[in-house]
Amino acid sequence: MLDLKLMQKSPDLVRESLAKRGSGVDVGEFLTLDERRKALIAEGEALKAERNAAGPEIARRKKAGEDAAALLARMGEISERVKALDAELTEVEAAERDWLLSVPNMPHESVPVGASEADNPVLRHWGEKPVMDFAPKEHWELGVALGGLDFERAAKLAGSRFSLSFGWCARLERALAQFMLDVQTSQHGYTEVIPPYIVNRKTMTGTGQLPKFEEDLFRLEGTDYFLIPTAEVPLTNIFAGEFMDEADLPVRFCALTPCFRSEAGSYGKDTKGLIRLHQFHKVEMVNFAHPERSYEALETMTAAAEKILQLLGIPYRVIALCTGDMGFGATKTYDIEVWLPGQNQYREISSCSNCGDFQARRADIRFRSPGEKKPRYVHTLNGSGLAVGRCLVAVMENFQQADGSIAIPDALKPYMGGIEIIEPR
């Protein structure tokens, strides 16, 4: 949610900033609403002030047995008018809130201006693509052949875009998740959290999934509960409505959770394999940062995500999302893309964003600074550290051998119970 004051003082700045993301927002519509709101408040408050001022006099006359009829009549008029004004004010405020809640965040000045993912600059590469003197296979081919994946039965159980893993494959995914959590908690200062996987509407609104993107979510019918699309949602809302201690910042949480996405509108995309599913596991990192240090925190968080791939020995590149490709709540985003030999392309495996005060304002997460009179909003950041399912894909495709077997990366061996290579039976 954008700052109301900023909207009032610098509507042009807001308009221009949002235009960069290709979001044609009608700021004038908002300002019209706001003028009406102020007029309603002015009239209503003047009447309430009169009513409040008369209160003691009414009490006095009644106590003294004097006549207060005229005064009471006037109070009656005021109350009636105030009621009408308040009713309209409620409507106008709701319209204003709806408007604010559906407007995306403004990009940071350092974000490259662009229209689509084609305009995202590559910032750096890490690692060497594995040399393969054979035609590398895609992960689903490997996984099915080695008896670890069964998409047909997954479809029978639930439908398309679900997976079913057995044996080594299930274990490998668990190993990856464990490994990621261990690295983030022991090396990068993250506290592990197990949050609810189902949250309410308010929580979804706090991080920005609602009200605008309800069609992307799974909702439990007949309730106001939603399955989380990412642990960012419960983790970021942990301090909703609270004051944090400035001395505690930054607070870093990570969590391994399943993520549920309806994938509405993705028909025909990535229909095979583990890339795009309705349910997948992800280790998510969330930071509550001091506003003056949130962009440093974004770099640190991105590095924490990269570290996983470095330890696994999987090549990747980091790109900066341009203004036209950034998510709703972000001011700045880095994507990490792993190299997939089987697909012969880079695929997103992590997205790290600084949301500035956008989510903190929605969720009301603030802190006090000793020198300052007013509380300030914290800055929130979130990033995948990493998407477990896609990382499994990366391991399978990058560590495949000519004979169709898959070697286990050294970093994962301690988690695999002695298994060092997955071989065909």
Next chain:
RNA sequence: GGAGAAGUGGCCGAGUUGGCUGAAGGCGCACGCCUGCUAAGCGUGUAUACGGUGUAGAGCCGUAUCGAGGGUUCAAAUCCCUCCUUCUCCGCCA
């Protein structure tokens, strides 16, 4: 699921025969004094949002907020209704 109790400011905690309570007191915090040695004492201050004014996040004025939302009333933290959450007992269960 059934029966009770409760939800007040950063925290704890008064206040329910409606008006003088934004709200006693304590803690914490800030500043000052004193003392002078990592203690204690004394004083003052200390909610948030919005609106108006403006030296335009100084000050001042006003309105609202005592879990959330409705209602009664000239007027509600205080009365009524609905919902949420927490606690206790029973039931059920991983």
